[in-house]
Amino acid sequence: MSFLIGENMTGGYGSVDILHSCTVGVERGEIAVVVGPNGAGKSTAMKAMFGMLALRGGRVIMKGEDITALKPQERVLRGMGFVPQTQNVFPSMTVEENLEMGAFIRRDDVAETMGQVFDLFPILKDKRHQPAGELSGGQRQQVAVGRALMTRPDVLMLDEPTAGVSPIVMDELFDRIIEIARTGIAILMVEQNAKQALAIADKGYVLVQGENRYTDTGEALLENPDVRRAFLGG
């Protein structure tokens, strides 16, 4: 039984379906990566699993519970964390305040969790009193991920976390993501940088036009000649 799975998802934003019976899932402590060409429906699949669009067919199951009907805020309460691709911080608020807001639904003392986030992203500790909008792209992404971690989620979903950052920052971000997975959190990631993402993935999903085209371990996909030719530049 998968920890989190979106089974045979069919749906879209309006009357046109973007996803056609697409399945994406992830286990505890595992890193699952969704790649594919532009317009393949990668972000749409993730947003469907988060509840930001209604599914016409299929369902989403987390920890054995059918959560297809739940609103995003309710899924957050169930243990889901989501890092949007853009507008993912509160720019006028400090790093520390961003983390506080991330933990808004928690009523207990969040100091320990914040400490853990600072351990994971030491730079944020230095800049904790700086407004998030003044940070560099990579640091802002760290704030965004840290914000999502504040609810101590069981599964963390990231929508193209390395979009627009330099290769060095991307490597560092991926290192952190591996560390997060090691703590037992399930990681589901949509990525444009397919090669680097699949290199750290336990499971990879290649979507084309809203359908599953290839599903295998990250390693296997990287060596698959068809996949290499189509998406990884040979």
Next chain:
Amino acid sequence: MDILNALTVIGNFVLIPGLAYGSQLALGALGVTLVYSVLRFSNFAHGEMMSFGAMLSVLVTFWLQSAGIGLGLLPTALIALPVSILGTILLCLLIDRLVYRYYRQTRAPNVTYLIVSIGVMFTIGGLVRFIIGPSDRIFTDGSRFIIKARSFKEMTGLNEGLAIKMTQGVTLATAIVIVIAVFWFLNKTRTGKSMRAYSDNEDLALLSGINPERVVMITWVIAAALAAIAGTLYGLDKSFKPFTFLQLLLPIFAAAIVGGVGSPVGAIAGGFVIAFSELFITFAYKKVLTYLLPESLAPESLMQLLSTEYKIALSFIILVIVLLIRPTGLFSGKTL
């Protein structure tokens, strides 16, 4: 060179009135800017909200005065203030529930809110005039001066006197207390931070579990309280006349925009910038220059940059200039 006398003239005619008027504008602008940053529209009804609050203060004060209750040296209206604040809050919450909520639910465009707030402006304005009538009401009592001009002259031996009216002192003290309270709320409390988060990034705030209707309600509560206080202080300082509050709307918008709409710090700064600009630019520098310059150079004419009649027009001029040149204002507020 008589610096002390020159400074006293400036203090008496520019500094003290500027601090009082600036505080009133700052409180008004703070309310407008909060509504703008959370509810995302320019509330044209804010002047009438201030009028309503002032009206409640006047009515309760009259009742207190007739019952022989007073505050000695301080104006009795301070006792009436909590009632006025409560009443204005209830009015605003009612109006939000009956009027604005519908447009939030239907995701109406920004312009619609603007025109709706005109309707609210008419309604509250009519209500106030209907209840209390359009004429001038003076409800200030207690001691008139904290320091009288004559006493100042006696104390310092200077030629010029410096007077501080009780209402000016009350205005400034109240404004300081309220501003500190609001800033503490916004920066140190969980609810206040959730308001700032909502204003910063609405989608992310919703995702974080922040309840939008609660944020909206708190915003109205604070804005209404600020309006009631600003209106009452203005009415104490000058007098209560429903008509004046429509006129105050533009200087208040000017203050909010100059400071940077959506920025609370900007609203406070903007209030004082407008107030002091009005006073400095229309001030007759003749006396001051007479004290500062040697006798041969003493000016004949009033030495005003712009005549006194242009005082209020000046805030409009500053507003228009800021809108055209730097709409984000001094503290780079939102341009939504």
Next chain:
Amino acid sequence: MMEQYRTPLMFAMMAALLAIVGIFQSWNVALTIVNLCLISSIMTLGVNIQWGYAGLVNFGMMGFTALGGLAAVLIAMPPVPEAWAAGGSGVMAGLVIIIATAIVSLLIWKQLKGRGAKRYWLTALSIVIGVVIMRLVADPSIAAIESVESARTGYLGGFGLPVTLSWIAGGFVAAGAAFVIGRISLGLRSDYLAIATLGISEIVIYVLKNEDWLARGVKNINGLPRPVPYEIELQASQWVVQLADMLGASVVDVSTITVKLSYAGLFTIVLLIFLWLSEVALRSPWGRMMRAIRDNEVAANAMGKHVTARHLQVFILGSAMVGVAGAMLTTLDGQFTPASYQPLRFTFLIWVMVIVGGSGNNFGSVLGGFIVWFFWIESEPLGLWFISTITAGLADGSALKTQLVENAAHMRLMTMGIILLVMLRFAPQGLLPEQKR
């Protein structure tokens, strides 16, 4: 099917309401209302062109109305030769200097683009220098002009031309102001545009109130010439006396009604011209393009339609209409009173008319002008009647009753507000919605 009859039906109801007033109060009152309704309708048409066609929020109507009134004064009043002799040249020089300052400052502003702080300081400096020079040159002249028989004139006077010409002039003056105001402020977002136009209109009124040499400021200008006969002349004429005899009415009444009817006739002609022009514009390709821009500005921009230029056109046309109405209003009043231009009455009330009548529909604008003005005026007697009926139960001397009855007149403000809110919520398209084509 019903839709076809909606427009005529609404107007018929309006006519019936006016007839009721005529019968139960007096025909004089009814006709006064009609005249102001006609003028309001033209203003509403002007606003509708800006808002209904193009989605522009202009809160500066008060200023354009006043400028129209100013035109009426400048065209129709006789010149004051002594004032011209005393200070005419100084004032002209001052005007030239102000225009020169504006041009120079604008050039400096444009040339120094991107030079940061230097730009602000130099432009400010040039403005300050210009203002100082102007005051040095013009101040003595202004003082001289204002001291010429200040009780009766104290200003430069007008050109002494026929009054109806001033209506056209009102349009042009307003159009000119709209050009300047539009150029500088149409780039702003909707609520900033609203605030800016409100602020600018306040500045215009301020200048009119304080620059006595132009139009006597708050001393007002009385005795404006008019295009229709005076009541006194009529009362002396034969046919009026005979008519009064026939109808069994007083001579005074007949004369006043005749005057009002004459105005009504003239105003109706102007209204019909504007209505016809507006309808033609609405159905033309130009009108369709305006609506396309309104509905999707981003797309229109991408298609190469010069959005800002179109907005400016619309802004000028609508404001010109308001200017004409302003001139007509001043002529009707017979006097120019700058202090009477209040934003509530001249700006916001017109907006209520546009919304209630139906934005985007010209007939709606006319209807809105009639209905809202009608209720604005009639709220006072109606409100009084309403309150008196409700408080009939209370004792006559009770403080509450006196208070309520006294303030019943102010109910109209509240009534207008509630009408606007109700319309916006339940019938945002107005009484005569925009017709989809």
